[in-house]
Amino acid sequence: xxxxxxxxxxxxxxxxxxxxxxxxxxxxxxxxxxxxxxxxxxxxxxxxxxxxxxxxxxxxxxxxxxxxxxxxxxxxxxxxxxxxxxxxxxxxxxxxxxxxxxxxxxxxxxxxxxxxxxxxxxxxxxxxxxxxxxxxxxxxxxxxxxxxxxxxxxxxxxxxxxxxxxxxxxxxxxxxxxxxxxxxxxxxxxxxxxxxxxxxxxxxxxxxxxxxxxxxxxxxxxxxxxxxxxxxxxxxxxxxxxxxxxxxxxxxxxxxxxxxxxxxxxxxxxxxxxxxxxxxxxxxxxxxxxxxxxxxxxxxxxxxxxxxxxxxxxxxxxxxxxxxxxxxxxxxxxxxxxxxxxxxxxxxxxxxxxxxxxxxxxxxxxxxx
Numbered sequence: 001x002x003x004x005x006x007x008x009x010x011x012x013x014x015x016x017x018x019x020x021x022x023x024x025x026x027x028x029x030x031x032x033x034x035x036x037x038x039x040x041x042x043x044x045x046x047x048x049x050x051x052x053x054x055x056x057x058x059x060x061x062x063x064x065x066x067x068x069x070x071x072x073x074x075x076x077x078x079x080x081x082x083x084x085x086x087x088x089x090x091x092x093x094x095x096x097x098x099x100x101x102x103x104x105x106x107x108x109x110x111x112x113x114x115x116x117x118x119x120x121x122x123x124x125x126x127x128x129x130x131x132x133x134x135x136x137x138x139x140x141x142x143x144x145x146x147x148x149x150x151x152x153x154x155x156x157x158x159x160x161x162x163x164x165x166x167x168x169x170x171x172x173x174x175x176x177x178x179x180x181x182x183x184x185x186x187x188x189x190x191x192x193x194x195x196x197x198x199x200x201x202x203x204x205x206x207x208x209x210x211x212x213x214x215x216x217x218x219x220x221x222x223x224x225x226x227x228x229x230x231x232x233x234x235x236x237x238x239x240x241x242x243x244x245x246x247x248x249x250x251x252x253x254x255x256x257x258x259x260x261x262x263x264x265x266x267x268x269x270x271x272x273x274x275x276x277x278x279x280x281x282x283x284x285x286x287x288x289x290x291x292x293x294x295x296x297x298x299x300x301x302x303x304x305x306x307x308x309x310x311x312x313x314x315x316x317x318x319x320x321x322x323x324x325x326x327x328x329x330x331x332x333x334x335x336x337x338x339x340x341x342x343x344x345x346x347x348x349x350x351x352x353x354x355x356x357x358x359x360x361x362x363x364x365x366x367x368x369x
Contacts, residue, residue, distance in 0.1 A: 038365055040326050040358035046307040048341045048348050050300040051242075052234060054275060056225025058245065058291045060216030061278075064185050067209035068200045072096040072179065077196050079213050085183045091192075091213050092181045094200060106162040113158045117151040124148045187217040190289055221279040221287060223255050225295055226265075226272040234299050235260055241277045242296040245287065253287070254280045255295065300341055307346040312359045313337075323353060324360035332360050 072094040079091035124144045131141045191214040194200065203209030223243055227235065241255040255277035264271040277295065281287065313321050321339055324332035337352030353359065 037330055039361040041309065041312060041361055042358055043306045043308050043349060043353055043355050044346075045304055045355075046346055048302045048305060048307055048343050048346060049296075049298055050341055050343055051296040051298050052227065052231040054225040054227040054241075054295040054297060056223055056275075056293060056295065058221050058223055058243070058279060058287050058289070058293050060190075060218060060289055061220045061222050063190065063214055063216040063289075064187075065211045066091060066181065066183060066213045066215060067203045068092075068094055068181050068212060069202055070094060070096060070179065071201045072199070074194055074196050074198045074200060075179075077192070077194070079183075079189050079192050081189050081192055083189045084187070085189060085215065086186045087183055089183045090180050091183055091189075092194070094179045094181060096179060106158065109158040110155070110162060113151070113155040117148075117155050120144075120147045120151040181212050183213070183215060185215055185217075187215045190214045190216055216289065218286070218289070219281060221281065221289075222258075223275075223277045223279055223293060223295055225275050225277075225293070226267075227275055227297070229264055229271040229273065231297075232260065232264075232273045235275070235297060240298045242298065243279065244294045244296070245291050246293075247291055248287070253285070256280070257297070302341045302348055305340070305348045306353075306355060307348050308353070308359060310342065310345060310347050311363060312361060313339075313347070314362060324362060325353060326358040326360060 074092055075095040076093040077091075078093075079085070085091070124147070127136060127141055127144045130136045131138065192212070193214075194210065194212055198210075200210040200212065201207055223241065235257060237257055237260065239257040241257055243253040243255055245251075245253070257275060257277045259274075259276035261274040264273050266272075279287070308323070312323055314323065315321055320336060322334050322336045325335050327333045335352050335357075338350040340348030340350050342348070
């Protein structure tokens with residue numbers, strides 16, 4: 001053999017031997033690796049709740065706006081936010097600033113009533129003399145007596161009207177003064193948007209009037225929220241809601257669904273439906289008006305059922321669920337399962353596994369060292 005051909009042949013033989021030795025070493029090392037093991041989990045007894053979520057706020061069912069019965073300047077303010085009041089309690093006192101047109105009209109009415117009374121008195125006095133002389137009878141004199149009484153009453157009424165325009169009440173009726181702004185309901189004062197010295201306007205056809213205070217029964221609260229159109233058909237009046245309020249940690253509140261809007265509202269490209277639920281409060285519980293809240297709407301519930309984590313499930317090509325149950329060390333048997341209610345984390349198992357079965361956590365391999 002020529003010397004020039006010997007060198008390439010040696011190189012080829014060397015490469016073949018190196019590759020073979022490397023393959024043998026790789027296979028040997030592979031054999032020495034510890035087997036892949038998996039965590040195992042057993043079924044648990046759980047309460048499964050299938051729920052939908054709505055966002056909103058907790059507000060009083062009825063919030064009453066207290067308005068003055070007369071326009072004027074706030075002279076004294078008694079009410080304060082957070083205070084509990086009863087129906088009829090005085091919240092503020094208003095000093096009346098007379099309207100010039102009303103004042104002039106009231107004064108003119110007094111003048112007319114006085115002139116009329118003076119004329120009537122002349123007729124009364126003249127006919128009274130005739131009655132004493134027997135010229136006229138008592139029956140003939142009666143109309144003059146009635147006219148005098150009516151004229152006196154008209155003068156008193158016009159004088160009282162002037163007092164009301166000037167002071168908000170007549171002197172003989174101070175107990176019912178319009179200048180005292182009173183609560184029309186019992187409850188808690190939520191807001192007092194006025195201060196001493198502010199002008200207030202009575203409600204009328206053209207003006208809704210100045211709000212002196214907002215009052216509500218803080219034991220009669222409702223949750224007002226919105227739910228997506230994809231969930232609304234699952235809801236029914238009377239369903240239970242569990243409220244979570246971010247400002248109140250570690251506590252939940254129950255509510256009963258009592259209203260589902262028949263019409264949706266489009267917001268940011270999604271259709272939302274308004275819902276309302278009556279909030280149940282214990283005697284010692286208190287929720288501030290306007291707290292934002294999240295409501296879990298309980299669609300279905302299974303108590304004390306056998307359940308497994310949804311992460312343990314595997315699926316056939318046709319979508320049929322199954323699990324792998326440990327039968328020996330690192331050896332598993334496939335079991336088809338029939339599932340019930342799910343809450344998105346745990347799922348009820350109706351058939352296929354027993355409480356003592358160890359189920360393979362197929363997506364959580366653990367290597368042995």
